[in-house]
Amino acid sequence: xxxxxxxxxxxxxxxxxxxxxxxxxxxxxxxxxxxxxxxxxxxxxxxxxxxxxxxxxxxxxxxxxxxxxxxxxxxxxxxxxxxxxxxxxxxxxxxxxxxxxxxxxxxxxxxxxxxxxxxxxxxxxxxxxxxxxxxxxxxxxxxxxxxxxxxxxxxxxxxxxxxxxxxxxxxxxxxxxxxxxxxxxxxxxxxxxxxxxxxxxxxxxxxxxxxxxxxxxxxxxxxxxxxxxxxxxxxxxxxxxxxxxxxxxxxxxxxxxxxxxxxxxxxxxxxxxxxxxxxxxxxxxxxxxxxxxxxxxxxxxxxxxxxxxxxxxxxxxxxxxxxxxxxxxxxxxxxxxxxxxxxxxxxxxxxxxxxxxxxxxxxxxxxxxxxxxxxxxxxxxxxxxxxxxxxxxxxxxxxxxxxxxxxxxxxxxxxxxxxxxxxxxxxxxxxxxxxxxxxxxxxxxxxxxxxxxxxxxxxxxxxxxxxxx
Amino acid sequence: xxxxxxxxxxxxxxxxxxxxxxxxxxxxxxxxxxxxxxxxxxxxxxxxxxxxxxxxxxxxxxxxxxxxxxxxxxxxxxxxxxxxxxxxxxxxxxxxxxxxxxxxxxxxxxxxxxxxxxxxxxxxxxxxxxxxxxxxxxxxxxxxxxxxxxxxxxxxxxxxxxxxxxxxxxxxxxxxxxxxxxxxxxxxxxxxxxxxxxxxxxxxxxxxxxxxxxxxxxxxxxxxxxxxxxxxxxxxxxxxxxxxxxxxxxxxxxxxxxxxxxxxxxxxxxxxxxxxxxxxxxxxxxxxxxxxxxxxxxxxxxxxxxxxxxxxxxxxxxxxxxxxxxxxxxxxxxxxxxxxxxxxxxxxxxxxxxxxxxxxxxxxxxxxxxxxxxxxxxxxxx
Numbered sequence: 134x135x136x137x138x139x140x141x142x143x144x145x146x147x148x149x150x151x152x153x154x155x156x157x158x159x160x161x162x163x164x165x166x167x168x169x170x171x172x173x174x175x176x177x178x179x180x181x182x183x184x185x186x187x188x189x190x191x192x193x194x195x196x197x198x199x200x201x202x203x204x205x206x207x208x209x210x211x212x213x214x215x216x217x218x219x220x221x222x223x224x225x226x227x228x229x230x231x232x233x234x235x236x237x238x239x240x241x242x243x244x245x246x247x248x249x250x251x252x253x254x255x256x257x258x259x260x261x262x263x264x265x266x267x268x269x270x271x272x273x274x275x276x277x278x279x280x281x282x283x284x285x286x287x288x289x290x291x292x293x294x295x296x297x298x299x300x301x302x303x304x305x306x307x308x309x310x311x312x313x314x315x316x317x318x319x320x321x322x323x324x325x326x327x328x329x330x331x332x333x334x335x336x337x338x339x340x341x342x343x344x345x346x347x348x349x350x351x352x353x354x355x356x357x358x359x360x361x362x363x364x365x366x367x368x369x370x371x372x373x374x375x376x377x378x379x380x381x382x383x384x385x386x387x388x389x390x391x392x393x394x395x396x397x398x399x400x401x402x403x404x405x406x407x408x409x410x411x412x413x414x415x416x417x418x419x420x421x422x423x424x425x426x427x428x429x430x431x432x433x434x435x436x437x438x439x440x441x442x443x444x445x446x447x448x449x450x451x452x453x454x455x456x457x458x459x460x461x462x463x464x465x466x467x468x469x470x471x472x473x474x475x476x477x478x479x480x481x482x483x484x485x486x487x488x489x490x491x492x493x494x495x496x497x498x499x500x501x502x503x504x505x506x507x508x509x510x511x512x513x514x515x516x517x518x519x520x521x522x523x524x525x526x527x528x529x530x531x532x533x534x535x536x537x538x539x540x541x542x543x544x545x546x547x548x549x550x551x552x553x554x555x556x557x558x559x560x561x562x563x564x565x566x567x568x569x570x571x572x573x574x575x576x577x578x579x580x581x582x583x584x585x586x587x588x589x590x591x592x593x594x595x596x597x598x599x600x601x602x
Numbered sequence: 603x604x605x606x607x608x609x610x611x612x613x614x615x616x617x618x619x620x621x622x623x624x625x626x627x628x629x630x631x632x633x634x635x636x637x638x639x640x641x642x643x644x645x646x647x648x649x650x651x652x653x654x655x656x657x658x659x660x661x662x663x664x665x666x667x668x669x670x671x672x673x674x675x676x677x678x679x680x681x682x683x684x685x686x687x688x689x690x691x692x693x694x695x696x697x698x699x700x701x702x703x704x705x706x707x708x709x710x711x712x713x714x715x716x717x718x719x720x721x722x723x724x725x726x727x728x729x730x731x732x733x734x735x736x737x738x739x740x741x742x743x744x745x746x747x748x749x750x751x752x753x754x755x756x757x758x759x760x761x762x763x764x765x766x767x768x769x770x771x772x773x774x775x776x777x778x779x780x781x782x783x784x785x786x787x788x789x790x791x792x793x794x795x796x797x798x799x800x801x802x803x804x805x806x807x808x809x810x811x812x813x814x815x816x817x818x819x820x821x822x823x824x825x826x827x828x829x830x831x832x833x834x835x836x837x838x839x840x841x842x843x844x845x846x847x848x849x850x851x852x853x854x855x856x857x858x859x860x861x862x863x864x865x866x867x868x869x870x871x872x873x874x875x876x877x878x879x880x881x882x883x884x885x886x887x888x889x890x891x892x893x894x895x896x897x898x899x900x901x902x903x904x905x906x907x908x909x910x911x912x913x914x915x916x917x918x919x920x921x922x923x924x925x926x927x928x929x930x931x932x933x934x935x936x937x938x939x940x941x942x943x944x945x946x947x948x949x950x951x952x953x954x955x956x957x958x959x960x961x962x963x964x965x966x967x968x969x970x971x972x973x974x975x976x977x978x979x980x981x982x983x984x
Contacts, residue, residue, distance in 0.1 A: 239688075563774070
């Protein structure tokens with residue numbers, strides 16, 4: 134049997150490298166071993182989510198359209214039901230970085246296509262990923278590269294490629310932005326067909342040499358007749374680039390950093406850790422997988438439990454997983470896709486190309502009410518399979534009777550395990566004590582005690598500590 | 603900010619007509635041949651139009667609003683929009699919400715207003731959204747807005763059914779979020795935020811207790827939402843901005859019945875709301891503003907109308923200088939852009955009037971510039 138520390142560590146890994154796991158699964162994985170599990174996450178062999186099932190029960194989540202909600206439901210379904218959790222979590226990571234929004238793109242199916250790129254090659258070579266994203270129709274439209282012409286360059290994509298997708302502010306000049314933009318002239322989407330009367334036509338990438346600026350460019354100290362891929366080759370060789378991506382990975386998977394726009398002013402909280410990731414990234418030839426392996430096996434990762442404020446997506450998907458709510462097709466799916474948005478993270482519709490501000494900025498009094506209620510609604514529902522299984526474990530942990538303290542400890546263990554500050558723990562304990570000792574002896578006792586477990590889980594969900602993951 | 607006596611601070615109620623309201627069939631140019639020519643299937647016969655003057659009238663479902671107009675308490679602002687309408691719901695709504703037609707904006711215009719009204723976030727319910735989630739207009743970093751799907755069930759830990767148990771748990775919540783020194787800035791921030799959330803919920807919870815009214819609202823969702831607005835407003839809790847919405851006005855098909863029903867519900871709910879406020883002597887410091895993300899195509903499609911450009915806005919309240927503002931866009935085929943009415947009043951100018959003249963804020967940094975602002979708010983003493 135894995136010991137307590139193994140369980141805690143495996144839970145941590147699964148929260149960060151996925152969206153959490155049930156205790157049964159954590160025990161199985163801990164038994165199998167930590168490094169082995171990291172390998173499995175990085176090289177998943179389980180089949181991808183069966184999209185035909187989605188087609189069948191939720192056809193609206195698969196058809197072209199302008200509204201964001203069906204696409205959000207589609208992605209939520211994949212996050213909840215995936216057996217390749219790191220692949221899905223990494224797709225969310227890249228969505229944070231390459232934040233593309235339906236508010237402008239207005240073609241949610243094309244956003245899903247972009248997310249699929251993240252799934253397919255997000256763990257592979259970063260240079261290739263940049264090239265694919267540069268050719269992605271949703272991105273081209275989002276950052277106006279279809280308006281970037283030989284005779285009239287538009288700098289939107291060129292600037293964000295450098296500022297937000299690779300180097301960070303302060304690592305290029307305005308001239309570099311202009312030259313970079315010129316190199317991407319002619320990278321556009323195929324003729325946009327009018328939507329009416331036949332509906333939406335898919336966008337495709339199109340390179341138009343006649344609209345490409347073939348004159349010489351000087352970019353980051355290099356001079357030549359550069360096209361877009363040449364620019365990307367130069368960009369990824371910059372030390373600023375590897376540091377930027379390493380810091381992004383650290384911020385998303387390890388611990389909350391300051392907001393991205395401050396990165397050229399504020400140093401990382403753990404410069405050594407970021408440097409370790411950066412070195413792996415560079416020495417592997419810009420492969421993501423080795424960086425993930427180094428990261429998850431590092432001490433700084435293992436010591437980072439509860440150092441990050443959970444994102445709304447992590448709250449929603451994690452809670453659905455923990456409680457076994459909404460597994461598989463479900464009439465409520467299409468509404469559920471909007472839940473992260475109610476808490477401030479509308480997936481496929483970030484507020485801008487800068488993506489979301491993370492960490493403590495996820496929380497304000499409005500979003501906190503939504504977060505607490507979303508989790509409490511479910512963990513206090515003693516009919517949900519995941520909650521039933523928690524109750525069963527609590528009931529079996531200590532014979533037929535248990536102290537208030539044991540109840541609190543069991544609940545904290547099964548909700549994480551998560552450690553509470555002394556102050557919070559005292560409140561949880563007083564609450565449990567005010568209701569006396571717990572018995573599981575008779576059927577009536579069991580029902581009453583189940584209720585108490587549900588309420589205790591809800592109270593734990595309401596704590597400050599539980600906002601971290 | 604004082605909330606007592608006769609100097610109550612101004613309150614704004616925004617009602618969003620989601621989906622693109624058909625301007626052409628809302629304010630109808632009933633003497634214009636172009637109207638009848640381009641609306642073979644959806645024209646309202648002249649004798650059914652609720653005539654407001656020699657040229658224009660309202661949709662027959664809007665009788666209560668006709669009364670408002672005739673009593674001088676409603677401004678109709680023509681041709682509102684912005685150049686190069688993308689005719690996309692999402693993009694257009696975004697533009698209206700952020701005042702950024704050319705780039706993707708990150709901050710809502712009302713969120714910026716809230717920041718000016720309550721810079722220290724002293725009142726967690728300075729702004730209240732009645733509905734699910736938060737419209738982008740109310741979103742900005744550091745700005746808290748209460749979002750209430752249903753006032754009667756709003757609060758924390760609402761799934762705990764037994765009331766006494768829930769009360770006990772909320773007491774624990776308050777204790778847990780209370781000052782915990784030495785736990786770091788993020789935990790301290792969370793502590794304060796949790797207490798704010800609880801305070802907001804506690805304040806809002808009191809509203810229904812103090813509310814009593816002889817007005818019986820209809821059963822439509824917008825009637826329920828406006829009743830919640832009235833309940834919170836009359837409780838005098840310091841809320842300055844209310845936001846709610848109704849729809850969908852996206853009438854591509856079967857517009858005749860849908861559009862009539864939508865305006866019946868909206869008009870009746872608005873009338874009930876104002877009757878309620880009047881009865882409780884709480885109407886003098888309120889202005890209501892209605893907008894939609896765009897108007898619809900001039901020519902109907904046989905059953906409905908497709909996405910268009912220029913739309914119409916309404917401002918209602920005792921302090922509104924009733925009447926017409928801006929001009930009805932030209933309806934001649936040659937004057938249309940891609941078959942749509944061309945906006946001649948920038949929406950940011952309309953916002954500017956609300957912000958400058960009503961909310962007494964500096965509109966320029968909120969709407970990102972200076973725009974021609976129709977003067978539909980009564981000047982002091984008028």
